[in-house]
Amino acid sequence: MREISDAIKVGAEAFLHRQNATIAYMAVGLAALIYILYAFVRSQNEHDPASPGDLALWTTLSFLLGAACSVASGYMGMWVAIRANIRTAAAATRDMNSALQTALRGGAVSGFFVVALSLLGVAGLFALVNSLGVAKDVTQVPLLIVGYGFGASFVALFAQLGGGIYTKAADVGADLVGKLEAGIPEDDPRNPAVIADLVGDNVGDCAGRGADLFESTAAENIGAMILAAGLYRVNQALFEQNGLSLLSILLFPLVARAFGILASIVGIMSVRTNDDEDPMHALNRGYYVTSALAIVGFFFAARWLLGADYYFHFFLCGVIGVLASIAFVFLTQYYTEYRYRPVQSIAEASQTGAATNIISGVAVGMESTGFPVLVIGVSIVSAYFLGDRSGLADAGLFGTAVATMGMLGPCAFILAMDTFGPITDNAGGIVEMSRQPKEIRDKTDRLDSVGNTTKALTKGYAVGSAGLAAFLLFGAYLDEVSNYMPAFQRSINLNKPEVFVGAMFGAVLVFLFSSLAIKAVGKAAYAIINNVREQFRDKPGIMLGTSKPDYGQCVDIATRAALAKMVVPGLLVLGMTLGVGLTFKFLYYAMGQPANGASGAEVVGGYLMVGTITGILVALFLNNGGGAWDNAKKYIETGQYGGKKSESHKASVVGDTVGDPFKDTAGPSIHVLIKLLATLTLVMAPLFL
């Protein structure tokens, strides 16, 4: 066990070190660019939240801090996973409960670290900037630290993209040659790509998702604080009458998050099972405990900080958020588990070949966007109406922000469940490769299959929270633009042609980004396939078990390919956003404005909003389509439609392979993209005015 675990450790650490070095160069370069743009290019005005020098300095510093924390979050996710995997494998030699608890608590280390770090980072920066008196006014402090969210998203994008390309290139490469051509089972030690595949689970799912959810919570914290500041400005008299200070409103998002952490701790501790129960039931119980406690915590936080007259409506908004997260978890199960119609229809279509398998998988993926969007829509509108009716002026938007806080309440628990996935997957690989007895392998297999489910669910959760958080971040963007330019109408009017065109560009960005991410996996997998084929050809002893394959070659190929291919999509996002904003800024400068009075900031707003909508839909399509293909294959493997080795099974393997880059590279990267767009436009907005 140690030998295999060490090989995984070495591969994962080597990748993350090289990845982080690449990211660090880019982050420092971008920090310099931000500083220069802010200090020398931006047109300063009297509404700036601080002096030009301070504004440039703190935006840059908070960007670097956010980036550093995001790197740490990703690293932590990987660090704990590559240590918990062997412990889980060892615990499986005892009983199911030990194995389950070891894997989940391993995941929890990373979950709590990530959420706590985002809380500490935002709260610490806020306290620091506030105590230095850099901002003109405490309500403008959040505008100085928007860089934190951007830094976090920037790193998360590369972590998720690079990790996602790595994991799927290795997976597709290992499967296509190993399973299909050589006919050896999954995780067989004779496969030269098997270690790269196991490393991939850690760097893609743990490191990538860790950075992803770190930036979700960080972006949401800062966005909610900007909105809270705006709410306070409008309702100052009312708040003072009720004995509420500005700080209590500003800190509400952070306190609500802290209660969510407490709820998650209890939830994690409550998870226990026995050898007979389906481990998924135990995890679900923990999730319900966490959700219920998060609601209770939310009640106290709201009652404490939002005042007796107003808290109840906002408490209900929080409940809406928690319910939305449960709905997302259920809907994701419906579209991706083989107990239900969608996956079964794909399995049925596999009987007439790969083409009909693909056609029906695409149809299921597209169909699966419907109900989640309905849930997001109903949540946003009902939270908005509740906020609007709370008695405070202009509080509708804050209502949607509170719903987002509610949805992100159980975030630490969800992240623990997510990291649980690759830990159990690796534990299974270690058990298999170290040739443990069958009853142990059975235990880790059951945990592994639960891990696949939790990974799918957290993806659904991540899209849902991105959808809700989006609206909050738009509000923050508009608040920020209004702060710099009080004449701004806070309107993103699609009827202005420039805004409509900006919106089209936002939508197209998602398609181009997905295309690059999917293509990158194809190319990298191609290189790995050729290497594995070569190794089999050059050393016939590998297949006989007499000589060992060179695992390092595949690890190296995957590492280099992932690092090379993650850069272009990242630059596309930065370049296109700056391009849209600056093109219109200069167009108006050169040609004068047409009668409709559109501004660069408004065009970018349309770009951001429609890019977000498209991103949510495309991410749902890719995640659920990919998950459904995966499980259609598993359904056939249970003996349906001819079972393993049948023609239907071969067709379903094609679908599964197509789904890999959809659900583990492009889809999750789009979650990050959505939030990156929001934080990027927050930081760049002052340049577009």
Add this chain to the structure above:
Amino acid sequence: MREISDAIKVGAEAFLHRQNATIAYMAVGLAALIYILYAFVRSQNEHDPASPGDLALWTTLSFLLGAACSVASGYMGMWVAIRANIRTAAAATRDMNSALQTALRGGAVSGFFVVALSLLGVAGLFALVNSLGVAKDVTQVPLLIVGYGFGASFVALFAQLGGGIYTKAADVGADLVGKLEAGIPEDDPRNPAVIADLVGDNVGDCAGRGADLFESTAAENIGAMILAAGLYRVNQALFEQNGLSLLSILLFPLVARAFGILASIVGIMSVRTNDDEDPMHALNRGYYVTSALAIVGFFFAARWLLGADYYFHFFLCGVIGVLASIAFVFLTQYYTEYRYRPVQSIAEASQTGAATNIISGVAVGMESTGFPVLVIGVSIVSAYFLGDRSGLADAGLFGTAVATMGMLGPCAFILAMDTFGPITDNAGGIVEMSRQPKEIRDKTDRLDSVGNTTKALTKGYAVGSAGLAAFLLFGAYLDEVSNYMPAFQRSINLNKPEVFVGAMFGAVLVFLFSSLAIKAVGKAAYAIINNVREQFRDKPGIMLGTSKPDYGQCVDIATRAALAKMVVPGLLVLGMTLGVGLTFKFLYYAMGQPANGASGAEVVGGYLMVGTITGILVALFLNNGGGAWDNAKKYIETGQYGGKKSESHKASVVGDTVGDPFKDTAGPSIHVLIKLLATLTLVMAPLFL
């Protein structure tokens, strides 16, 4: 030849009769609903363009007239195609020029009929309503005849959907059993699904596309007239100073279209080739002649009707439109022809199997959305700036409308090229099945491959014109809403949560609609596959050539499946649009409006606009992805990567089959969907206020 042509004729006519009967029932039902909603449900107000009774009556009548004309257009497309196919086959026994001219002029019959009918219908309705003095004011006449565009789109949706499902179910079914399982070539008379396949080309490509472009031109005509009326109201004094009457402005869109027809006539007449030339070059020459003449005609129309002081800017807008159409034709070629990188990359990926073929095809389809959107964006913004600078007030939007007119100028020529595709395809089938000598088959093969190109190009053109026309139709929608409710701000502000949610629903509609269309093909093909397998099993003489297959069974299955499956997606569009509009109307009625002042009409505006953007992208993705897969297979068949019968070829056949419902069912139906959304919201707007 006669025997086969007659079988096609009988199948196609039987399908269209049954399809038209189904559509007629639905259209009459919907007409009754429109009448009831308008006459009894709508809240009347003093800004109505006519008395409540007249408004309800003329909206309903124009809907029915539009629907009838659309049916006639589709029928005409099919009627001429099933007669021109055998003539083209016969002409191919003489020389290439005769065959090319016969096929193109056959297509032209339908092209001119469609464009002329839309012009006559709109102009005739306008003249009738105007002479009866029904409207309060001549500028409000277009509001009474918006039903015409809706009727046309409504029929077009079902024609395209039903035809698209029919043609691809038959095609996929014929290919999967015939080519892959039985190993017989395409169009082999032993294949029981071969006649259904040939019928499909006529009912899908001819009848469907005929109705599609009919509604494009009809919707554009009415939309442009509404905008022209609005422009006149704002600039009345200026126009009168320049001696321009209201009629000259209102009729400008119709006159510009008439010049486009003249240009297309000359273009068609100028096409001639010889036996050595690539027939595509001859068609391209005709297209350039048409485009150049359309620009000249546009100059005179603008100079004549828009006044010496203002015409030049609008003439330039028209030039932008013509250039955009040329750009679309070029970009479509780049992404779908095997001379270029994208298709070659799919062929290369086929070497590692079906999965990598699909992955790279999806990546190419997504990538192919980029430049077309850039072209639409640059065209809209530059035409808007030109209009804005024309010297007339509020004329930016009219500038984009004029660009759309420019793009639709060569429409009759394009439609002729499109119908050329199925005519030559059928001619090839007839030549093959009647076992003509090889040199004749070679000629029809060359024409058939040109026909595939022209079919792909017209799809690109249809998306592009839908993109440009969309903006014009939004303008018409807002003008209409303002007319009924002068307090309306003409703003579709995405920052209002309700509008944002409406926008999400618009985007999700496109995904759900595509899912249904794709799934329908899968199910119908499944039925045909089973029937063909059964026939081969029950009558072994079919394969030996001793007994004839029963073509009628497959024709019948395809007909029934297409008619049954076209209804749900159609009802989804109607239901969701009415659902979004009325839900928010009643929500506001029951709960009161929140502080942001959103209205049902604004929510529907967001739904329409973002639905349109998503529709453009998804249509490009599906059309170009499908086309690229098709040609990647053809590229391999030229001998690349192992050529025919190689593993790469098998992988590429999977991609080709997946692409079939993408490019011939879902994609083209989305063009219609986009325009249906626009005309539907135009007709329903008065209900949402």
